[in-house]
Amino acid sequence: MPSHLNVDTKYWTLTDEIPAPPVERDIKSWIIGNPSDPLWDIDVLPLTYSDSRWSAFILQSPMDCLQRLCPNPPLSVYEGDNGDLVEYWYVQHNNTMLGPYLEMGVTVSATHRC
Structure with missing residues (x-):
């Protein structure tokens, strides 16, 4: 049976830096749990x-x-060999520190132009 080690140390207790609460951050960073709960x-x-x-x-x-997936420059879809391929993926995580959960995503090749 798989196992892992849980480490309950919060990194900011080792320094004087305390991260801003999730409600004061970009909404795109609210990916886990309640955005008003800094423990998650x-x-x-x-x-x-x-x-x-x-x-x-x-x-x-x-x-x-594909370009609709990268609508804002400087990010654009890669137009070279195999640039027209899209990967759809799905992951079932059965044993994590948060308990089981599912993920799904879409991957395309892109380039960043300065």
Whole structure:
């Protein structure tokens, strides 16, 4: 049976730096738990995973459809070899420090121009 070690140290107790509460941050960083609960903020969760299942499939897509995934410069879809491929992925995490949970995502190749 998989196991892991839980470390309950909060890194800011080792320094004088205390992170801003999640409600004072960008909403995109509110990915775990209640945004008003700093104990479940992304910065205080060094997650460990075991017994996970990853599934993915890859499709070819028209470049104009892919560009909608990266609408704002300087990020743009890569137009080189295999730049028209899209990966859809799904992960089932069975044993983590937060308990079991599921993830899903979309991956495309992109470039950053300064």
